[in-house]
Amino acid sequence: MTLLELRDLAVTYRSAAGDVPAVRGVSLGLEAGEALGVAGESGSGKSTLAMSLLRLLPRGASVSGEILLDGEDVLTMSWGRLRAVRWASASLVFQGAQHALNPVRRIGDQIAEPLRVHGMATGAEARRRVAELLEQVGLPAWRARGYPHELSGGQRQRVMIAMALACSPRLIVADEPTTALDVMIQAQVLSLIRSLIAEHGIGLVMISHDLSVLASTCDRLAVMYAGRVVESGPSREVFAGGRHPYSRALAEAFPTVGDPASRIAPRGLGGDPPDPAHLPAGCSFHPRCPVSLVSCASEPVELRAVGDGTGAPHTAACVHVSEESR
Amino acid sequence: MAGTRRRAALTRFRRRYARQRAGLYGAAILLVVVLAALLTPLLTDPSGMDVTKATGARMAPPSMDFPLGTDESGRSVLLMLLWGARVSLLIGFMSALLSMVIGTVFGIAAGHFRGWVAAVLMRVTDWFLVLPALVLAMVLAAILGGGPSTIIVAIGVTSWASTARLIRAQTLAVEARPYIERSRALGAGHWHVMTRHVLPNVAPLVLANTTLMVASAIVTESTLAFLGAGSGQVSWGTMLRGSYDWGAATSGAWWYVLPPGLCIIAVVLAFTLCGRALETVLNPRLGGAS
Amino acid sequence: MLTSPQQVRDDTEEGGARRAMARYALVKLGGTLLSIGLVIVATFFLFRLIPGDPTIAYTRDVPVTPEQLALLRRQMGLDRPLGAQFLDFVVRTLRLDLGTSYEYRRPVAELIGERVGPTLLLVGTGLAVAVGLGMWQGTRAAWHHGGRFDRLSTGTALTLWSVPTFWLGLLLLMVLAAGVGPIPGLFPTRGMEDVDAPGGPLYLLHVAHHLVLPCLTLVAVVYAQYLLVMRSSLLEEIGQDYVTTARAKGLRDDDVRRRHAVPNALLPTVTLVFMQIGFVVGGAVSVEFVYSWPGLGLLFVEAIRGPDYAVMQGTFMLVCVAVIVMNTLADVVYHVLDPRVRSA
Numbered sequence: 001m002t003l004l005e006l007r008d009l010a011v012t013y014r015s016a017a018g019d020v021p022a023v024r025g026v027s028l029g030l031e032a033g034e035a036l037g038v039a040g041e042s043g044s045g046k047s048t049l050a051m052s053l054l055r056l057l058p059r060g061a062s063v064s065g066e067i068l069l070d071g072e073d074v075l076t077m078s079w080g081r082l083r084a085v086r087w088a089s090a091s092l093v094f095q096g097a098q099h100a101l102n103p104v105r106r107i108g109d110q111i112a113e114p115l116r117v118h119g120m121a122t123g124a125e126a127r128r129r130v131a132e133l134l135e136q137v138g139l140p141a142w143r144a145r146g147y148p149h150e151l152s153g154g155q156r157q158r159v160m161i162a163m164a165l166a167c168s169p170r171l172i173v174a175d176e177p178t179t180a181l182d183v184m185i186q187a188q189v190l191s192l193i194r195s196l197i198a199e200h201g202i203g204l205v206m207i208s209h210d211l212s213v214l215a216s217t218c219d220r221l222a223v224m225y226a227g228r229v230v231e232s233g234p235s236r237e238v239f240a241g242g243r244h245p246y247s248r249a250l251a252e253a254f255p256t257v258g259d260p261a262s263r264i265a266p267r268g269l270g271g272d273p274p275d276p277a278h279l280p281a282g283c284s285f286h287p288r289c290p291v292s293l294v295s296c297a298s299e300p301v302e303l304r305a306v307g308d309g310t311g312a313p314h315t316a317a318c319v320h321v322s323e324e325s326r
Numbered sequence: 327m328a329g330t331r332r333r334a335a336l337t338r339f340r341r342r343y344a345r346q347r348a349g350l351y352g353a354a355i356l357l358v359v360v361l362a363a364l365l366t367p368l369l370t371d372p373s374g375m376d377v378t379k380a381t382g383a384r385m386a387p388p389s390m391d392f393p394l395g396t397d398e399s400g401r402s403v404l405l406m407l408l409w410g411a412r413v414s415l416l417i418g419f420m421s422a423l424l425s426m427v428i429g430t431v432f433g434i435a436a437g438h439f440r441g442w443v444a445a446v447l448m449r450v451t452d453w454f455l456v457l458p459a460l461v462l463a464m465v466l467a468a469i470l471g472g473g474p475s476t477i478i479v480a481i482g483v484t485s486w487a488s489t490a491r492l493i494r495a496q497t498l499a500v501e502a503r504p505y506i507e508r509s510r511a512l513g514a515g516h517w518h519v520m521t522r523h524v525l526p527n528v529a530p531l532v533l534a535n536t537t538l539m540v541a542s543a544i545v546t547e548s549t550l551a552f553l554g555a556g557s558g559q560v561s562w563g564t565m566l567r568g569s570y571d572w573g574a575a576t577s578g579a580w581w582y583v584l585p586p587g588l589c590i591i592a593v594v595l596a597f598t599l600c601g602r603a604l605e606t607v608l609n610p611r612l613g614g615a616s
Numbered sequence: 617m618l619t620s621p622q623q624v625r626d627d628t629e630e631g632g633a634r635r636a637m638a639r640y641a642l643v644k645l646g647g648t649l650l651s652i653g654l655v656i657v658a659t660f661f662l663f664r665l666i667p668g669d670p671t672i673a674y675t676r677d678v679p680v681t682p683e684q685l686a687l688l689r690r691q692m693g694l695d696r697p698l699g700a701q702f703l704d705f706v707v708r709t710l711r712l713d714l715g716t717s718y719e720y721r722r723p724v725a726e727l728i729g730e731r732v733g734p735t736l737l738l739v740g741t742g743l744a745v746a747v748g749l750g751m752w753q754g755t756r757a758a759w760h761h762g763g764r765f766d767r768l769s770t771g772t773a774l775t776l777w778s779v780p781t782f783w784l785g786l787l788l789l790m791v792l793a794a795g796v797g798p799i800p801g802l803f804p805t806r807g808m809e810d811v812d813a814p815g816g817p818l819y820l821l822h823v824a825h826h827l828v829l830p831c832l833t834l835v836a837v838v839y840a841q842y843l844l845v846m847r848s849s850l851l852e853e854i855g856q857d858y859v860t861t862a863r864a865k866g867l868r869d870d871d872v873r874r875r876h877a878v879p880n881a882l883l884p885t886v887t888l889v890f891m892q893i894g895f896v897v898g899g900a901v902s903v904e905f906v907y908s909w910p911g912l913g914l915l916f917v918e919a920i921r922g923p924d925y926a927v928m929q930g931t932f933m934l935v936c937v938a939v940i941v942m943n944t945l946a947d948v949v950y951h952v953l954d955p956r957v958r959s960a
Contacts, residue, residue: 054864086866100857102876104883104955114865147955453651456891456943457936460898461916465932468920469665545780549902552782554920566783570906575790576805583790587783594778 002068003203004030004053004090004171009065011048011057020277022048024227025065032170035197035204037214037235039250040224043273046207049224050175053205054086070170087114091164093157095176100160101148108144111163118167133162137192154185161192171203178213190217211250215239220312223247226274226284233306233314243306243316245289283319293319342607349603355596359589363411374405375560385572385579395581397565398572406560407585413561415593417477418544424482425543426489426536433493434520434528438501448494455487460549467555474557481546489535493528500527530608537601541594548590562586640951648944655936660705663929664698714930719922724930727915734808735911739900741827742834746896747889749835750842755881757843758850759873770847773840781899785833785906793829803829806908830907834899841895845888849881856880883954890946894939 011023023045030036040046051057053067055074067074069089077085091114094100102110111133112126121129131141137158148156157177164172174193178186194217197204208214214221214235221238223231223246231244242248249269271288274280280287286296296319303315343349373379380400388395394403436447466480500506506523514522550556551563552570565586569575574582680688689695693704708714714724753773757766776784793805804810804826813822853859854877862876863869897913904913912931919927951957 051860056860056864083866083868086864088866092861092864094857094861100861102858102862102880104880104953105876113862113867117866117871149956453654456894456939458894458897458939460901461932461935464901464916464920465662465928468923468928469662541778545778548780549782549898552780553902553905553917566786570786575786576794578790578794580790583783583786587780587787590780590783591775591778595775598774598778 002029003032003034003070004028004205005066005068006049007066007068009049009052009067010063011045011052012062013058014060014062018277021227021279022061022276023052026224026227026229028222028229028232030171030203030205032203033197033201034220035194035206035218037218037221038205038207038224039209039211039214039221039247041209041250041273043226043276044224045227045276046224047175050092050173050205050207053173054090054092055082056092084118087169088118088120088167089169090171090173091167091169093160093164093172093174093177095179101156103148105147106144107146107148107151107159111144111159111166114163114166120167129166130162133165134159136165136196137162153181154189157181157185157189158192161189161196165196165200165202168200169202171205172197174204174206176208177206179208179210186213193217211239211247211253223250226279227276228284228317229303230285230318231314231316232303233316234312237312237314243314243321244285244318245291246285247316249290283317291320295319339607343603346603346606348599349607352596352599352603355592356600359411359593359596360415362408363415366408366412370405370408372409374402375409377401385574385577385582387579388581394585395579397568397582398574403565403582403585406565407562407589410561410565410586411589413474413557413559414544414547414563414590417474417481417547417557417561418540418593421478421481421485421543421547422536422539424478425486425539426532428482429486429489429535430493430528430532432486432490434497434524436490437494437497438516438520438524451487451490451494454484455491457484459484460546463546463550464553464555467550472556472558474559477547477550477555477557480550480555481543485539485542485546489532489539492531492535496528496531497524500524530604534601534604534608537597537604541597541601544590544594544597548586562590641948644944644947648940651940652937655933655940656706656709659929659933659936660702663925709933714933715926717919717924717927719919719924719927724926727927728912728930728934731910731912731915733911734909735900735904735913737823738827738830738834738904738909738911739896742831742838742900743889743896745831746835746839747842750839751846751882751885753839754843754846754885755850755873755878758847758854758881759877761851761854766847769843773843776836777840779837780902781833781837782902782906784836785830785903788829788833789906808910826909830903830909833906834896834903837899838896841892842885842889846881846885849884850877853877853881883950886953887946887950890942890949893942897935897939 006026006028009023009026010021013020013022026045026049028036038046038049048057048061052061052063053069053074055063057063063075065075069085072081072085074082074085101107108127108130111130112121115121115126115129127144130144134141134143139155139158139162143151143155143159148159151159160177164174177193178189181189190213193204193206196202204218206214206218211221211223215238218235220233221231221235222229223238223242223244225246231238231242231247238247239251242251246269253269269288274284274287280297282298283289283292283296283301286292289296299319301317301319303317304321306314306316306321374381377399380396382392382396382400382402384396384400385398386392386396386400392402392404394407397403397406432447432451436444436451439447463480463484466483467477470476470479501519501524506519509519509523547557548561548563548566551561552567554567556564556567563586566583569579569582569586574580693701696704712725714728716722717724717727720727750773753769757769760766789805793803795802808826809819809823810826813819859872859877862872867875900911901913901916903909904911905917908914912935915927916931918924919931
């Protein structure tokens with residue numbers, strides 16, 4: 001059975017100024033042990049997507065669709081069942097662990113907390129597990145007695161990862177886990193994540209605006225724009241040969257180390273992401289699209305299969321795709 | 327050119343203020359009170375406040391002749407209320423002004439200068455912030471003698487510290503902006519930066535803060551008057567002291583106890599609502615946090 | 617047993633932390649003593665500004681000869697140069713000799729000693745109730761932000777903030793002590809005890825009965841600021857990521873609030889409680905006067921009427937010093953509670 005399956009997930013924020021659709025019908029699937037990357041600019045709805053998986057959105061958000069975790073719909077779970085599922089079945093790693101850790105409580109206490117809450121371990125047993133987790137992420141066990149402000153950014157992120165592994169979840173959702181770190185530390189943390197999920201067979205949903213980071217860590221990639229998935233497929237294919245103009249632009253926007261061409265003339269994408277409250281008609285990308293047609297301004301495009309159907313499924317929501325595969 | 331811009335900004339301000347309902351109520355109350363206070367000399371005869379000329383019965387409940395009853399000497403409570411309003415409002419306003427001036431000077435200076443000057447200024451500000459303002463004001467009032475001007479000084483000198491802190495924080499924020507650095511690089515002196523750059527930027531905050539200060543100054547004035555450190559003239563605080571000395575509360579003379587207090591509350595609330603509305607309008611960042 | 621490198625590291629860390637604490641304590645103590653010194657100096661010069669001759673005030677009701685006045689002047693040290701008077705003042709103050717009251721003809725220190733107890737009782741009880749009430753309401757208001765409880769409690773607090781303390785006291789006296797119309801008063805109208813107070817354990821109840829109205833008045837005006845501060849601190853904490861992490865871990869709503877949000881929000885609130893003591897003192901003065909509660913506040917107000925400068929001077933200095941000490945305690949408490957500040 002698929003570990004995680006999203007069926008037509010939609011999230012709308014209700015505000016005094018009107019309804020803002022942040023996620024507009026996303027369907028994704030993830031198997032156990034698989035790593036899925038979700039890419040997009042700010043405002044694309046990817047963080048909203050991450051928060052919705054465990055129903056962590058603020059009160060003014062209305063969610064529709066289905067989120068099936070091991071076959072159970074998270075959105076219709078009872079409150080008690082949801083609390084049991086949180087962290088024990090699926091856990092989170094935040095961006096900027098600066099503020100994601102409680103500044104006045106010891107690190108060991110914070111890592112041990114989900115163990116206590118889910119009745120898995122207390123006292124000496126919990127301390128042992130905490131030491132084990134810290135060692136797994138490459139931190140010395142005595143760090144458990146310290147406070148978050150005593151650690152560097154990279155070390156705090158490791159603590160977040162250790163905390164996420166505490167209850168041996170089946171799924172980890174990492175929202176921009178390396179964005180605030182410098183490149184060397186970023187590489188270390190990414191390789192740590194890769195080895196841990198491989199070792200424990202955990203499913204990973206990683207969210208980032210950096211397509212190259214996702215391509216190197218994840219098996220599959222989904223690119224989001226204006227609340228929708230515009231391309232989805234094996235990460236190498238999407239990264240190196242994206243079929244949606246936005247995916248291509250994202251891939252080219254980050255200069256590749258070692259490639260002199262990208263250093264001299266980095267490609268970018270003009271314009272800004274659309275305001276979710278006032279989305280353009282038709283394909284929401286058409287105002288910024290270098291290859292848009294007249295029809296793109298009036299007819300929205302659904303995800304279409306790319307290629308000949310062999311190999312892993314690859315879809316893209318561009319009007320040009322169906323023409324090529326024909 | 328600047329004139330039209332200023333007029334446009336004023337209309338914008340008026341429109342945004344009008345959207346703050348609480349602020350409108352406050353402004354309405356203030357209008358009524360201020361009008362009443364201003365028109366009092368034209369509409370009433372102050373001789374009624376002279377104890378020797380009082381005509382009413384002592385501590386009499388409201389009647390046709392005396393709509394709010396009489397005090398212990400037979401004077402009309404309503405008359406004293408109206409004349410007391412002038413004193414309370416005047417002292418409240420002037421002391422808030424004094425407090426604002428001291429606070430703004432200290433605040434801008436503490437935010438602008440560096441090193442030991444700023445440290446000393448902050449120390450003094452903190453010292454005044456911590457000390458019990460009412461006790462200090464009472465001592466000052468007793469030492470300087472009674473009279474409206476000494477009360478104004480007493481209140482003004484003891485309430486500037488919180489304003490100073492606020493202005494200092496704002497000054498630091500303003501001076502962190504790049505155009506200030508450029509101005510300094512071009513040779514702008516301390517005085518120039520403080521008056522031409524910082525002051526106009528902190529002015530809206532000062533305005534909102536002063537309005538709130540008037541509210542607390544009126545409470546302080548009435549408290550001082552009640553406790554015996556008054557200005558010597560009839561004010562709402564002295565009326566209440568009179569009611570206390572003559573046992574109005576325990577003998578049920580509610581017309582002597584309620585009206586002055588309710589007036590104080592109404593005016594203070596009005597200034598507070600206006601002040602908060604001004605804060606919201608002039609500093610949109612604070613808008614959502616209330 | 618051999619000390620491991622880990623233990624050595626711990627020991628030096630601990631030692632360093634202890635040294636830092638000691639240094640911090642010394643700096644704080646120095647600052648406090650400086651402030652207290654400033655109070656003493658300021659008091660001296662403030663009270664020297666008084667126009668008129670203190671000896672005249674002292675002998676107001678008593679017929680005296682010029683020689684007796686001159687003797688009094690010498691006794692009070694008024695014929696010496698200002699510098700000598702100042703030193704004399706400082707020395708006597710440090711020895712807790714605060715002069716003699718004009719009105720009572722007794723040492724000021726003695727009068728203060730008698731009145732401190734009732735004031736501490738009133739202020740202590742009032743603070744405890746106000747802080748508890750304010751913090752509880754502030755927590756609930758912030759947690760259910762925008763709801764009816766939030767709007768109601770914030771509105772009530774703001775309104776009560778606008779009410780002058782003394783007037784509220786008068787109102788409560790009128791309604792609850794004297795009674796309205798046919799309804800009789802439930803509480804005594806003045807003082808801490810009646811002449812016919814019972815002895816033994818019943819005495820405590822008797823005093824408590826007298827304490828209700830003054831305490832209620834003090835609380836009503838003061839609790840608003842604790843409510844507002846707790847509410848805004850908690851609102852800020854709720855928006856932080858670590859609260860979302862706590863929820864994501866599967867904690868119940870109550871636990872998220874109690875174990876994560878509130879402890880963080882308490883830090884600025886606790887500091888504020890100590891720092892706002894000056895305001896509470898002001899309120900206590902009004903309350904003591906209205907209810908004739910035999911404390912320092914009443915003593916102070918009575919001294920204004922005299923004017924009894926010796927008493928005014930003594931109580932003023934005491935109150936200022938107390939407030940300064942409280943402020944230092946605020947810093948220390950914050951230092952102890954917040955681990956981020958501790959290791960800095």
